[in-house]
């Protein structure tokens with residue numbers, strides 16, 4: 001059984017879609033091919049790979065309550081390609097969005113259902129994930145936690161010869177459990193969808209989110225976006241800055 005996983009974020013690095021694709025891959029067996037869809041130059045390679053695939057999983061961000069335009073352009077091409085070549089693979093979808101409610105991905109899921117109907121493909125369902133940006137940040141936190149643990153153990157070995165400084169291991173275990181908890185909804189649904197993909201079965205549309213209360217999410221998101229706005233060219237991404245007038 002061949003499953004093609006397509007990472008559709010237009011970002012070059014550190015996108016949430018890549019994170020969810022990696023998690024989804026953990027729960028799929030058989031031949032797995034991961035590809036990126038960023039520009040039209042990627043189209044041919046993907047079309048070649050889906051030819052003999054049983055399942056295709058799109059991992060993509062929600063843009064303006066819908067499918068990003070570069071993915072739409074590809075879907076138009078794919079529709080024609082599937083009709084001409086009589087392809088009938090299953091299509092699954094892992095969509096993530098910035099706001100907290102995963103349910104906001106419902107219109108995107110419906111677009112995929114309609115696409116499958118037109119292209120003669122089988123829509124297998126999908127997982128809509130809210131708080132995608134924040135969940136993506138948890139993977140950095142995980143790496144930071146491991147780095148801190150290694151540092152603390154190294155210091156402890158140098159100072160006392162003890163490989164198991166209790167406080168460092170306990171702090172790592174606590175923070176790891178917290179990160180895992182934030183991701184539990186995502187892991188649960190991706191594991192269940194992985195089972196459906198393995199069987200080529202219908203999974204349905206499921207929605208989840210980062211498992212933190214909404215008011216905590218809003219405070220964290222506000223702080224995150226103020227800091228990233230300042231780092232990326234001034235507060236509110238330059239909305240309040242004076243605009244250059246075109247001389248022409």
Ligand SMILES: Cc1cc2nc3c(=O)[nH]c(=O)nc-3n(C[C@H](O)[C@H](O)[C@H](O)COP(=O)(O)O)c2cc1C
Pocket residue numbers: 009010011014015016017018060061062063064065066096097098099100104132133
């Ligand atoms: C142009 C654009 C439009 C977006 N529209 C929405 C939206 O309608 N609703 C939402 O919750 N998030 C929206 N977002 C946030 C993205 O869905 C979110 O950042 C996502 O995690 C990006 O995934 P990626 O890192 O895989 O590209 C938008 C982001 C961009 C850049």
